[in-house]
Amino acid sequence: MKQRRVFSFVRPLLLLFSAGASLHLSLGADLPLAPPNHIYDPDFLLSSKGSAELSRTLVSFEQNSDVAINLAVYTATPRVLGETAQDLNEAWNQTGYGVVVVFAPRPRESRVVPSPELSLLEDADHLSATFRDAAAPGLAQGDYTTAAAAGVEALMKRLGDIENRLAPPPKPAWRPTRREMILIGAGLALGALTFLWIAARIWRTANLFDHSYRFAEPTAPATLRFGGRRCGGRMATSEFRAPLKSKDA
């Protein structure tokens, strides 16, 4: 009976402790800064030569494709690995295109998390699978450096053409709807009518080709002649009879 009481007291304490530990692990202690050489390997699990070569490759890849691949290699449980990958991604890939690869060779686990912008184009599970499948042969041989290099190379292949995918898709050709066509037609007709109306007004106002002339009003009264009140004999006459042909000609 007494023993049961002790257990009933200890059990909530254990649960509370477990929850606290999980929270601590999930939030993590101070996160490391983004490594300038793209590789975070606090436990020196990769060979120094292989690490340096891989670092050069990653730097070069970033310069060429604008995609940063940051590799974190350390030993951790799968659960902690997943949480840490998210935290590192938030810390290292706040802007731009990039991925965080968290690689734990000892439990043979890996996670690849894309940056928020890249996540629109790439799925974390697919990236993780790509890395895992490429790294598997190296891991089977126990060569972590080869495994990491193979995984990273597979990722680079997958993300190398990301620029092409980033290009905006071609806009579909605009095809007006029936209503839009009617509106456009009405607008054009209205514009044409307005133009014609203005042109007609200008034409009539300018009177370019139908200019009228006015004679000066005579100041003195006319000198009437021959009894004519409208015409005084100012005239010209012309004869246009065909010349008569002589019968003898």
Next chain:
Amino acid sequence: MAEEIIAKCPSCRRPVNGPAPSCPHCHVSLRKLDLKFGVAPKHLGSITDHEQILTSAERRRLTTLLALFQRRFPQTTFEVVIAESPASVSIGEYTFWLANRMRFSAIEAKGERNFDLLLVVNTTGESGLSAGYGLENLIAEEDLHTVLEAGRPAFVGKRWAEGIERCVQSLLERLRDLCRKEK
């Protein structure tokens, strides 16, 4: 004192200076011509063609042209009379008589306010072109001669519509030039 316009008698073609109820040389007057010609032919619009010498199409074309003339010179009425008079009739007398007796001018268009023009085409071989008192200061007898000469080749070939058209065109250009010069 206003410059006196020298005119020629429509009958004897001698110059007459100053007011003259009749020609001092041949004594012709409008009254005498009334007795000679009788009643003036009925006015049938801008083209009077009782003998129907022109086709309908020709008449339409000329009417359009005369309407244009009217628009260009709103003070003027340009009338065309096509007649088939005997050769004995003087075209000068006939044109003068028609210009005064045929009722195509406005009532107020008399004396110096008359700017009307009359082209008479006698299909027997003569044509006459008269100008009202109002145009005497502007258009000279030589100008009227030039106008008639423009239509002469067509009249010789009995292409009446073409001859009239050329006369109207020539007069349009001449009057336009004179108006521009005056300005």
